[in-house]
Amino acid sequence: MDFYGFYTGKIFDAYEYLGAHYENNGTVFRVFAPGALRISLIGEFNGWQEYGMNKTYDGNFWECRVDNARPGMMYKYRVYDSESHFIDHCDPYGFGMELRPHNASIIREMGDYCFQDMTWMSERSACKNKPLNIYEVHFGSFRKPGESPEDWYSYEEMANLLIPYLKEKGYNYLEIMPLNEYPSDESWGYQGTGFFSPTSRYGTGRQLKMFVDACHRNGIGVIMDFVPVHFAVDDYGLARFDGTALYEYPNGAVGVSEWGSCNFMHSRGEVRSFLQSAANYWLKEFHMDGLRMDAISRAIYWQGNPERGVNLNAVEFLRYMNQGIKGLHPSAILAAEDSTSYPGVTKAVSEGGLGFDYKWDMGWMNDTLNYFRTAPKYRSENYHKLTFSMMYYYDDRFLLPLSHDEVVHGKATILQKMNGEYEEKFPQARAFYMYMYAHPGKKLNFMGNEIGQFREWDEKRQQDWSLLDYPKHREFHRFMADLNAFYLAHPAFFEKDYERDGFRWIDCHQEAGCIYAFERISAKERIAAVFNFSGKVWKDYHFQVENAAVLKRLLSSNQNIYGGSEKEKDVLLKAGEGGFSVTLQPFSAEYYEVDN
Numbered sequence: 001m002d003f004y005g006f007y008t009g010k011i012f013d014a015y016e017y018l019g020a021h022y023e024n025n026g027t028v029f030r031v032f033a034p035g036a037l038r039i040s041l042i043g044e045f046n047g048w049q050e051y052g053m054n055k056t057y058d059g060n061f062w063e064c065r066v067d068n069a070r071p072g073m074m075y076k077y078r079v080y081d082s083e084s085h086f087i088d089h090c091d092p093y094g095f096g097m098e099l100r101p102h103n104a105s106i107i108r109e110m111g112d113y114c115f116q117d118m119t120w121m122s123e124r125s126a127c128k129n130k131p132l133n134i135y136e137v138h139f140g141s142f143r144k145p146g147e148s149p150e151d152w153y154s155y156e157e158m159a160n161l162l163i164p165y166l167k168e169k170g171y172n173y174l175e176i177m178p179l180n181e182y183p184s185d186e187s188w189g190y191q192g193t194g195f196f197s198p199t200s201r202y203g204t205g206r207q208l209k210m211f212v213d214a215c216h217r218n219g220i221g222v223i224m225d226f227v228p229v230h231f232a233v234d235d236y237g238l239a240r241f242d243g244t245a246l247y248e249y250p251n252g253a254v255g256v257s258e259w260g261s262c263n264f265m266h267s268r269g270e271v272r273s274f275l276q277s278a279a280n281y282w283l284k285e286f287h288m289d290g291l292r293m294d295a296i297s298r299a300i301y302w303q304g305n306p307e308r309g310v311n312l313n314a315v316e317f318l319r320y321m322n323q324g325i326k327g328l329h330p331s332a333i334l335a336a337e338d339s340t341s342y343p344g345v346t347k348a349v350s351e352g353g354l355g356f357d358y359k360w361d362m363g364w365m366n367d368t369l370n371y372f373r374t375a376p377k378y379r380s381e382n383y384h385k386l387t388f389s390m391m392y393y394y395d396d397r398f399l400l401p402l403s404h405d406e407v408v409h410g411k412a413t414i415l416q417k418m419n420g421e422y423e424e425k426f427p428q429a430r431a432f433y434m435y436m437y438a439h440p441g442k443k444l445n446f447m448g449n450e451i452g453q454f455r456e457w458d459e460k461r462q463q464d465w466s467l468l469d470y471p472k473h474r475e476f477h478r479f480m481a482d483l484n485a486f487y488l489a490h491p492a493f494f495e496k497d498y499e500r501d502g503f504r505w506i507d508c509h510q511e512a513g514c515i516y517a518f519e520r521i522s523a524k525e526r527i528a529a530v531f532n533f534s535g536k537v538w539k540d541y542h543f544q545v546e547n548a549a550v551l552k553r554l555l556s557s558n559q560n561i562y563g564g565s566e567k568e569k570d571v572l573l574k575a576g577e578g579g580f581s582v583t584l585q586p587f588s589a590e591y592y593e594v595d596n
Helices: 003-008 118-123 155-169 205-217 269-285 312-328 362-373 380-385 389-395 422-438 465-469 471-489
Strands: 019-023 026-032 038-043 054-056 061-066 074-080 086-089 133-137 173-176 194-198 221-226 290-293 333-336 358-360 398-402 442-446 503-510 515-521 526-532 538-543 550-556 572-574 580-584 588-595
Touching: 003 269, 026 074, 038 061, 118 205, 133 155, 133 471, 155 205, 155 471, 194 205, 194 269, 205 221, 221 269, 221 333, 269 290, 269 312, 312 333, 362 380, 362 389, 362 398, 362 422, 422 471, 422 515, 422 526, 422 588, 465 471, 471 550, 515 538, 526 538, 526 580, 572 580, 580 588
Parallel strands: 133 173, 133 442, 173 221, 221 290, 290 333, 333 358, 358 398, 398 442
Antiparallel strands: 019 026, 026 061, 038 074, 054 061, 074 086, 503 515, 515 526, 526 588, 538 580, 550 572, 550 588
16 A cells, blocks of 8 residues: 555555455454554454454554454454553444444455446446436335335345336436445435445345446446545444544534534545545445535535635545546546535536536526425416526536435425325426426436325335326326436437537526426437426417427327326427417426427
């Protein structure tokens, strides 16, 4: 290991030196703990009796070799602080852990699986001019084999359940909520204890590799949530690891997050190297196709509060990490969950940006959902909530998220957010989703949204698949599958997502009618999208499309197969003296192919 690089926060491979490494019929254990008085290794291989570790290199690292320590065996570090008090810790660089509430690390052999995804890896890209339709999943609650909260399918079993579903329903990428080890199910993985340990809830690291490999061989990319901002407070984890604030801030005013977890101290080179190595680890060892980085606003600003100022050390860490990761994995996707207006999140580091590929458009999400919560009679005064996104859209490369955060903690599900009673919610949701998929930006939808789920997400229960026994939900599910397939098949909706000539307003001044129309454009295709978000029928709505003689309708949210009132699918509109004229049904959306 490059020790100077480790201390200065420059390396991405610390896990290749630190941790437990099985080699030559034995295991070498190494741990970084500069504040420790002494450290003993305890584990299955020595009857959980103390086996002294020796200082190595500059005295801040501890090492020992155990010949009879084999993969699959459990171990811990007994770390004595300067007062001779000890705590048994899991390995910060451990490659496996016990299922909670137990917390021992487990020796794993990293070269125990051979990927068969060379074609996928050689052809993948960050999708900037390609379709990116992401299905966000909590691994343990997509489906469950039983009624208990602790009934989970394994990584291997989920491959057989999830991959066919994604292919059939038109998603080409999967985003999985954190798979690093974590103690509390209710944290969903966002408060980690094992940043290099795939959670044992669903099996081993080898099984996770098999899952990713299977996804790739079926044309599905895999993005994992990664948390470089904070970690769990559990005393067996990173908190005061060597008796000092080694990974966290010593000052509670900035050291404790709003979730009660410990904030990483990004000014320390050792912490930067730890996090950079973890990011590289998931991409290199598990062939993940990208990382969605959580709570980036809390890294940019002290405690996420712009009034407290920019955390310059954390910002510099993000820049260096992203630039390094893109150097190692140019085709990997780096996405920031950031709700702030901090400039240049997706600009290259060389141009002064943070170096992410995408930024979640939280403003679009909030404005759009608030608009659809509003009663139709009040939407006129809120008309420009839906036009505002294009005022700032080209400032960054945005991704449109309808994530797990929007369907928990009393926020209501996406379908439930639609204004009105049960019958009125479905046509509004169909129109809403057609607006989302036509709007520039990549797409993300959380599991359950596509079946019109009414119950808020609960990590202890599987999705309410029984809803598909009801016609309204079954029709909505078919609609979402057809919309996804349409998106993947039409370059106008993704080829020029981040080029100004890929979008053009047709009509954005129909405040009284709540009507919107715009055009999406690619090198070989133009699609006009028309929306009526009022509860009224609008007869003879006139609009003009530049250099267009004929419009051919390709998709309508009001088709009877989706629960609407129209039987006819193919409609041709011919231009007259005033352009095109169409009757718009209440809460409806239509896509038209533009023919010159």
